[in-house]
Amino acid sequence: MAVVITAQSQTNKTENVVIVTLDGMRWQEVFGGADEILAADSSYTRDRKGIKAKFGGSTAAERRQKLFPFFWTSIARQGQLYGNRQLGNKMDNANRYWFSYPGYNEIFTGYPDTAINSNDKIQNPNENVLEFLNKQKGFTGKVAAFTTWDVFPYILNSKRSGILVNADVDTLRFNNPALQLVNDMQLLSTRPIGVRPDIFTYMAAREYLKAYQPRVLYIAFDETDDFAHGGMYDQYLGSAHAEDAMIGDLWKTLQQLPQYKNKTTLIVTCDHGRGDKKKSNWQHHGSNIEDAHELWMAVIGPDTPPAGELSAPAQIYQEQIAATIAGLLGFTFTANHPVAAPISSLYKK
Numbered sequence: 001m002a003v004v005i006t007a008q009s010q011t012n013k014t015e016n017v018v019i020v021t022l023d024g025m026r027w028q029e030v031f032g033g034a035d036e037i038l039a040a041d042s043s044y045t046r047d048r049k050g051i052k053a054k055f056g057g058s059t060a061a062e063r064r065q066k067l068f069p070f071f072w073t074s075i076a077r078q079g080q081l082y083g084n085r086q087l088g089n090k091m092d093n094a095n096r097y098w099f100s101y102p103g104y105n106e107i108f109t110g111y112p113d114t115a116i117n118s119n120d121k122i123q124n125p126n127e128n129v130l131e132f133l134n135k136q137k138g139f140t141g142k143v144a145a146f147t148t149w150d151v152f153p154y155i156l157n158s159k160r161s162g163i164l165v166n167a168d169v170d171t172l173r174f175n176n177p178a179l180q181l182v183n184d185m186q187l188l189s190t191r192p193i194g195v196r197p198d199i200f201t202y203m204a205a206r207e208y209l210k211a212y213q214p215r216v217l218y219i220a221f222d223e224t225d226d227f228a229h230g231g232m233y234d235q236y237l238g239s240a241h242a243e244d245a246m247i248g249d250l251w252k253t254l255q256q257l258p259q260y261k262n263k264t265t266l267i268v269t270c271d272h273g274r275g276d277k278k279k280s281n282w283q284h285h286g287s288n289i290e291d292a293h294e295l296w297m298a299v300i301g302p303d304t305p306p307a308g309e310l311s312a313p314a315q316i317y318q319e320q321i322a323a324t325i326a327g328l329l330g331f332t333f334t335a336n337h338p339v340a341a342p343i344s345s346l347y348k349k
């Protein structure tokens with residue numbers, strides 16, 4: 001476990017944090033690229049030739065570069081990637097449920113509460129790091145979340161926390177032409193997974209960032225999980241690839257704005273894993289899927305040593321992310337519940 005920060009640190013360069021999650025995205029594809037068995041299986045992949053041409057390759061390194069080009073160029077060179085279990089580097093859920101609400105609760109509260117055990121729209125009693133930061137000087141009104149899934153206002157308890165949580169097709173009520181355009185598009189679009197497509201969540205977040213300059217921004221994508229449940233491996237890969245491009249576009253946007261350039265840490269992770277040991281379990285997750293607790297995380301920012309893909313045997317947990325977000329900004333996260341220690345290797349000098 002990492003060392004607890006004992007005092008408010010003034011030494012970090014990070015002044016803003018952006019967090020992005022890919023729902024139910026497996027570490028197997030992040031580190032290994034497209035799975036050759038699933039991509040060749042007609043029951044999961046309709047356009048096998050096209051997928052092979054786009055994401056195929058003879059080595060894992062070649063395949064992952066094609067699927068996640070931003071991860072494996074920029075983050076691999078300038079940041080850190082946790083969770084390649086083939087190298088013994090492990091990241092796991094500390095909660096025992098291995099599905100979305102418990103996972104997001106764990107990420108943002110640092111507390112794998114056993115009472116958080118459903119995806120129902122229940123106001124989360126646990127305080128989260130976003131609302132903690134929103135109470136700090138210089139951060140109030142500067143914390144926002146844009147999410148595809150419509151349960152996030154409950155997970156982050158926007159009623160209590162007071163932070164902006166824009167979910168699914170919540171109206172984008174901003175006096176800003178770009179956000180008004182995104183609003184029209186999200187309302188007029190088809191909804192292949194029953195909520196707004198991830199691209200609208202991203203564009204709303206990006207245009208909000210440009211116009212209102214939040215200190216802490218959270219973007220939650222959803223498509224990968226839905227396409228996996230639907231057994232559509234080609235669509236799952238397509239969404240993962242598009243989300244990598246959005247994250248690359250986000251990083252480029254951050255580096256073009258003086259408020260963010262060289263002062264912003266980006267954390268990308270997931271809420272839970274999915275099965276792999278039994279191949280057909282790639283579609284599924286939850287505590288009855290033995291390997292669905294296996295996670296990954298990618299980080300890039302001015303305080304993160306450029307270690308790239310972490311190859312040393314190590315173990316971190318999702319519950320450590322909340323304190324890490326606060327620690328990057330020089331705060332020690334405290335709440336109405338226990339909080340796990342931060343991952344100090346992420347911003348150790």
Ligand SMILES: [Zn+2]
Pocket residue numbers: 024099100225226229285
């Ligand atoms: Zn799911």
